[in-house]
Amino acid sequence: MVSLRQLEYLVAVADHGSFTRAAELLHVTQPALSHQMRILERSAGGPLLERLPRSVRLTPAGRAMLPHARAALADAYRAGCAARQASGLEQGELRLAAVYSVGLGVLPPVLRRWRQDHRDVQISLSEHRHTDELLAAMTEGAADLAVGPLPRRWNGPVWTLGVEEFVVVLPSDDPMGDGGALRVALSALADCKWVHYASGHGLAEVLDQACAEAGFRPVAAVRTEQTAAAPVLAAAGLGPALVPANMIPTAFDGLVLRPDPPVCRPLAAYTRPAPDPLTEAFVRILLETVRVLPEPLRARFGLGDDEPPG
Incomplete structure (x- = not known):
């Protein structure tokens, strides 16, 4: 059976291209890391990593497994956060992803409002150059909520912002x-x-x-x-x-x-299929707060006189 530890090892080796570096960062011995990788490869039915003279790279099977490994680790992390929050050990963390322009122009007033209402919740914001990168971050479980251009395909809740x-x-x-x-x-x-x-x-x-x-x-x-x-x-x-x-x-x-x-272009917020209470709370504030373009700027630029193109 595949373990979370083995998936963590796979991600570390893939990210750093080296068994030695991955072992150092994970605080395990290289032989122990290699042993667990061989067990994972047997479970997967074939090689996941190609050992080169000076580096390591993923095989096609490894590339196919990697996003699922990241998502599984992200889900396990969120489960631990939820349990600790329920136990009163911490107030939680919200991982937010956005494209660059949204981080600059749309989110600041939303984050200010969120900070006023939820001071003890940590926000982790990752910014991305392209819609595809934003979607990949959500697919891999690297974020709880994405804000950016309307996604072409997404199997979770989507809210149009404007x-x-x-x-x-x-x-x-x-x-x-x-x-x-x-x-x-x-x-x-x-x-x-x-x-x-x-x-x-x-x-x-x-x-x-x-x-x-x-x-x-x-x-x-x-x-x-x-x-x-x-x-x-x-x-x-x-x-x-x-x-x-x-x-x-x-x-x-x-x-x-x-x-x-x-x-x-239309902007939207989207979450994983079963958003947690923190994510749902942020979406509510986002929908209440966000104005894609504040009224004074609309007047200054002469915007808003036409209906948006269909």
Whole structure:
């Protein structure tokens, strides 16, 4: 029978690519670790790890088992937390996952409200570049609740939070703002070099798709991994940037224009199929608190006059 300890060993070896390093971190001897791995491989019906001269890598069977191993360990951890909480030994921990832009623009007021009501609950926040990474974190049991773009497929509860709208950021003296314009057609910026996002970043896909619908492919002046850097670089004159409006600070001094037609994406929160009471409590506060774009910013950017695209 497969044990949690064996799954922990598999995850450690996979993460560090070395029996020696995994044994050090787990405080076991290398022969004991290797012995347990051989038992696990017999239970699995074949090799899970390929022993190379200087490293170790997963076989196809090992890659198939790894996400289930992570999920099993995460479930065991949550079970221990629930038992300790019921025994009065701790107040619990909530593991929250979000895409970068949500962590910057949507969650701060929610976390402030949560902190007021649940001071003794520890929050662990992991941030991800892409919707697929966020979904993988939930699938592997690395988080109790995810907040980000609406998932394409998920077998647990999903709550729609609203529509996230994007704006174009330019320097404050850019001619596009002459006459007090609030809107800009992306096609008018086709000849510009853009502040783009790094490969693998979810917002890189949003920008590429929006520009493709406008009839061009954006040329990058610079690519950034950090979502928060994009509007700053655009305001500094490196090129236009397409950013979620909810992450633009109220005192931002760049030129902010609404794409015409609007660029939007739905945001959602989703949990594992049987969320625990802490997760359910956070979802309630999230639904009560979150406004994808605060009213003062909506007025400033001229948002909200149109119905979201169907």
